[in-house]
Amino acid sequence: MCRWAAYRGEPLYLEELVSSPAHSLIEQSHCATKAKTSTNADGFGLAWYGDHPEPGRFRDVLPAWSDCNLKSLSRHVRSPLFLAHVRAATHGATRRDNCHPFVKDSWSFMHNGQVEHFADLRRRIESMLDDEHFNARTGSTDSELLFLLALQFGLAERPLEAMGEAIGFVEHLSREVKGMAQIKFTVAFSNGKSLYAVRYASEGYAPTLFAAPMGRDGGYCLVSEPLDDNKDTWAEIPPGSAVIVGEDGLDVAAFTPFWDAAKVAAE
Template identity: 45%
Template structure:
């Protein structure tokens, strides 16, 4: 399992979430406390938004704790919307193309979880992406495929329903040709103005997601694990739910409602 963190609100330096806190994402890359493996050293990545619609993207195969470029980037870049990820591979190769976040157009996406038996039906799953979009397929992960499915399902017009439908497509393939657990997922995606988060599992083990408002009400933090031990104010997102974060606040909805509302 991987660990990730995201932010949207008034601009802050990225190190305030990624590297400076006592249990920052960099610390979690070698000492995670709420996932199956404490070590998440198979790569790192950051996507951030500035003056252009498309996000900046940095990814590499180094462990976060030994990546000086990551540290320098996060110390000097201030952003109103960004996401960061440390990777623990569930089978695919340790390569830059398999590192999160993934980006396409104005969207960025990251994921923690697994699709049961994905290697058994990966070729079939890849064929579910249109020729026009398949050129964006750089790596070999189930996570990147979730993102591409969501784009094809209408991410621009219905960002929540599209992502839920993308999850449902891969879950159906796992149930037919894969293994249990068919799907475990905590996913985050943003377009620079809105941040969306999903938490889901086909069994009782859904990857953790927490969110917290800035004390001055000027932004939202969303994480796999709180970045400071014992810090008050963190709320756990219920399994089977979505959260949409904007300047106006947060809206929590069941995943099933998101699809019905877009129909």
């Protein structure tokens, strides 16, 4: 399982999540405590928002703990909204275009989890994409394909509904092809204005998600696991939840994937 951290609020240096805390994201890359595997060494990535609509991005295939550029960049880049990720590969080789976050236009996306039986579903999921979104794909992961599918379904206009529809479609397809659906899905995504997150599993274990206030103006940090041992600071987001961090702070709502099977036939 991967580890990730995201923030929205007053501008902070990326190191406040990535390298400075006692259990920073870099620390989690080789010593995760709330994942099946403690090591997340198959690359890392950052996406941050500044003066332009599209995010800046830096990704590499080195383990996060061994890359001096990551520490230097995190110390000097300051942003009001950013995503950071360390990868433990499930689907897709260890290469730069398979590292999270994935970006298209103003949107960024990162994922912890997996689509079971992805190899058997991949071609039919790809067939749902129009040329624009199919051609935007550069890697081979289930994560990037889920992101592009949500964009196809209207992420820009209705973020959580489109994400629910994307997961609902993949669950529907998995039941049709394999007789079962098993998706583990804890994600963060953003358009540079609001920060969204979802924690969900088709059945059984849903990868963890925690939230904590950060900064002085209602900012929040969302993480796969807490950045320190202060248990009073971190609230666990329950499975089947969607989170929105915006100008008014943090809001949590129920998340239920859905899919209209007739839509497949119509398209």
